[in-house]
Amino acid sequence: MNLNDKVKQLKLECLELCVHAGVGHVTSAFSCAEIVTLLYYEIMNISKEARVSGDYDRFIMSKNHGSVITYPILADLGYVSYDEIRTFLDNGSRFGIHSKLGIPSVDFAGGALGIGIGVACGMAYAAKQDNKPYKIFCLVGDGECYEGSVWEAAMFAAQNNLNNLIIIIDRNKMAITDYTENMVALEPLMDKWKAFGFEVREVVDGHDFSQLRQAFANDSSKPICIIANTIKGHGVDFLENNLLMHGCAPTGEKAELALRQIGGDK
Amino acid sequence: MRRAMIKSVSDMIRDEGDTSLFLVDIGVWAFRDILRDYPDRAMNIGIFEDGMVSLAAGMALGGIIPTVYGISPFIVERALEQLKLDFAYQKLQGNFITTGASYDFSTLGYSHYCPEDLGVISMIPGFEFIAPGTASEFSRLFEQTHRDGHPTYCRLSDHVNKAGREVGFGKAAVVQTGSRATVIAVSTMLDMVLEAYAGEDVSILYYTTLMPFDRKTLREHYNGGRIFLYEPHYEGTLAHEIYKTFPDRPVQLSCVGVKREILRNYGSKEQNDAYSGMLPEVN
Numbered sequence: 001m002n003l004n005d006k007v008k009q010l011k012l013e014c015l016e017l018c019v020h021a022g023v024g025h026v027t028s029a030f031s032c033a034e035i036v037t038l039l040y041y042e043i044m045n046i047s048k049e050a051r052v053s054g055d056y057d058r059f060i061m062s063k064n065h066g067s068v069i070t071y072p073i074l075a076d077l078g079y080v081s082y083d084e085i086r087t088f089l090d091n092g093s094r095f096g097i098h099s100k101l102g103i104p105s106v107d108f109a110g111g112a113l114g115i116g117i118g119v120a121c122g123m124a125y126a127a128k129q130d131n132k133p134y135k136i137f138c139l140v141g142d143g144e145c146y147e148g149s150v151w152e153a154a155m156f157a158a159q160n161n162l163n164n165l166i167i168i169i170d171r172n173k174m175a176i177t178d179y180t181e182n183m184v185a186l187e188p189l190m191d192k193w194k195a196f197g198f199e200v201r202e203v204v205d206g207h208d209f210s211q212l213r214q215a216f217a218n219d220s221s222k223p224i225c226i227i228a229n230t231i232k233g234h235g236v237d238f239l240e241n242n243l244l245m246h247g248c249a250p251t252g253e254k255a256e257l258a259l260r261q262i263g264g265d266k
Numbered sequence: 267m268r269r270a271m272i273k274s275v276s277d278m279i280r281d282e283g284d285t286s287l288f289l290v291d292i293g294v295w296a297f298r299d300i301l302r303d304y305p306d307r308a309m310n311i312g313i314f315e316d317g318m319v320s321l322a323a324g325m326a327l328g329g330i331i332p333t334v335y336g337i338s339p340f341i342v343e344r345a346l347e348q349l350k351l352d353f354a355y356q357k358l359q360g361n362f363i364t365t366g367a368s369y370d371f372s373t374l375g376y377s378h379y380c381p382e383d384l385g386v387i388s389m390i391p392g393f394e395f396i397a398p399g400t401a402s403e404f405s406r407l408f409e410q411t412h413r414d415g416h417p418t419y420c421r422l423s424d425h426v427n428k429a430g431r432e433v434g435f436g437k438a439a440v441v442q443t444g445s446r447a448t449v450i451a452v453s454t455m456l457d458m459v460l461e462a463y464a465g466e467d468v469s470i471l472y473y474t475t476l477m478p479f480d481r482k483t484l485r486e487h488y489n490g491g492r493i494f495l496y497e498p499h500y501e502g503t504l505a506h507e508i509y510k511t512f513p514d515r516p517v518q519l520s521c522v523g524v525k526r527e528i529l530r531n532y533g534s535k536e537q538n539d540a541y542s543g544m545l546p547e548v549n
Contacts, residue, residue, distance in 0.1 A: 023373050064377070089373050091533030098375045100530060111377020112340065113313055143291065146312035175313055177294035183312040244295065 003209050007037045008263040011235060013072035015258055018249035021089040025097055026258075027233035027245050029069035031172045032139060034207045035228055036066075039137055040073050043216050046105070055134045058107055058123055062116025063141030063170060065247070067099040079104040097247075114147025116140070117167065121153045124165035124223075135164045143175030145186055151196065157223040158197025165223045166216070167198070171206070172232040176246050190227055198225040206230035235262045267426050270401035271363060272296045274408045275333055279304050282413070286325055288318050290336035292365070319345040319362075323352035326360050331413050333361040337371070338380035338421070342387060353417040354392045360417050361408075367397075367423035367454075368499055368524055369538045381499045381524040384476055387419050388503070394418040394435075395477035397453035397498070402430035403474055410435040419477075423498065425535060427457045433474045438483040441470040447491040450484070452476065452504065455496040458544070468494075479507035488512070497523035501542070 018024025044057035071085040087093035098111035110116045120138035180186045193200045199220040203211045206228030215226045233239030236258045250258045289310040300308045322332035368381040398404040411418045444467040451459035452473050501523030525542040
């Protein structure tokens with residue numbers, strides 16, 4: 001299955017989980033669906049051998065509210081069962097809107113913005129100290145870039161030449177209830193990351209696998225920041241760029257329509 | 267209660283030119299008229315709680331009365347140093363209204379839970395803490411505190427009591443008097459307490475101001491029996507206040523509230539209440 005088909009399947013499963021639960025950050029998950037899919041299926045070394053040796057690439061979902069897109073991936077890759085991810089948000093379930101400890105491959109339980117990136121920097125530093133070969137991939141929301149702790153971590157990364165650290169900014173230009181440029185503007189975001197000592201790579205269309213692939217292609221002597229321009233709620237017209245749908249799942253006919261639009265004839 | 271908060275705060279911005287509102291990127295739709303009409307005093311800055319509290323303190327030093335509205339743990343804990351140093355230490359007034367009491371945001375998990383809010387804020391002397399149990403109680407308490415010269419934390423909950431009571435800042439309400447025990451119902455716990463003790467010969471006191479704690483009313487209505495303390499946050503958070511109320515005599519205290527542990531469950535609010543033994547088990 002090519003990745004375009006794969007991401008459709010994953011988005012369908014993700015949407016079904018949220019529709020069933022009646023809640024879920026569908027728009028945030030769809031914003032980063034291609035990024036996360038590419039990481040898990042192509043970019044990261046998460047082979048069985050690497051997992052056994054401990055030298056597997058780490059993934060920190062700093063924008064942790066998008067975690068529901070990773071649950072079908074974990075099931076597809078055999079980390080957990082499909083039956084278990086379908087307990088999403090049930091009393092006693094391991095699977096909630098924010099991923100938590102105890103889920104295989106989740107090295108850090110997040111949820112509060114601006115936290116995961118600091119942990120990712122610490123993990124990258126430790127790996128370098130131990131001459132470990134693995135990399136740390138950290139997905140950060142653009143709205144998350146308001147948190148001062150993001151920039152404190154960025155300074156540390158550059159100071160210590162953490163070129164085993166790859167930050168991906170999910171630049172959907174929306175935060176929780178407003179557009180970023182309506183608040184204190186984030187732009188020029190690329191210049192900010194450059195000024196903080198990162199090699200910055202922009203992906204014009206963060207839903208295009210070939211463009212994303214290119215951004216991950218080469219190593220650097222510096223920590224890398226990939227700014228991927230995305231659309232929140234991508235693939236479902238009434239979810240795209242809809243400020244009122246943050247944290248929500250479509251219901252009823254809207255849910256059926258969303259399922260059809262992302263390619264599931266159900 | 268959230269609607270009452272939006273109305274009270276909107277009225278404040280309209281009517282009181284020396285007030286301001288900061289949103290931590292929540293409530294933008296609800297406050298859209300205020301954000302549009304008063305852009306110099308009402309703003310959605312972005313998701314930076316600690317910096318925003320310092321900005322609010324700077325404005326308070328300039329004579330403005332700031333109100334910050336955000337999600338509980340990110341105001342209480344991320345901005346704790348700013349609450350402590352920028353407001354309490356500097357003796358500034360400001361209002362910090364939060365949503366997401368204890369595990370109201372039960373689908374979001376522990377990062378968004380905050381049953382420790384009172385415990386943390388109570389470590390900052392000089393802070394006021396109000397926890398209304400209904401919308402009308404919010405309106406009354408906010409009216410009485412929002413420009414009273416002190417920093418005030420206000421805990422909003424999505425789970426309210428059925429009927430509002432005549433509450434006043436700093437004063438517990440006496441719901442009933444009895445002889446066998448004294449029951450303290452804090453904020454949104456009142457309905458459950460009334461149901462559990464229906465027909466019982468006990469005194470029931472209702473607290474919506476938690477800092478400062480109204481020791482006087484408790485002393486006056488203590489009947490010598492066991493004290494039962496029902497709190498919607500971590501169990502026993504107010505125990506220190508109970509003991510301080512009676513420096514001259516021993517009291518027997520039983521505490522019901524959120525279990526003091528890292529809460530790793532999702533589920534519903536009711537299921538989490540049941541886990542803490544606050545309600546009959548919910549399937």
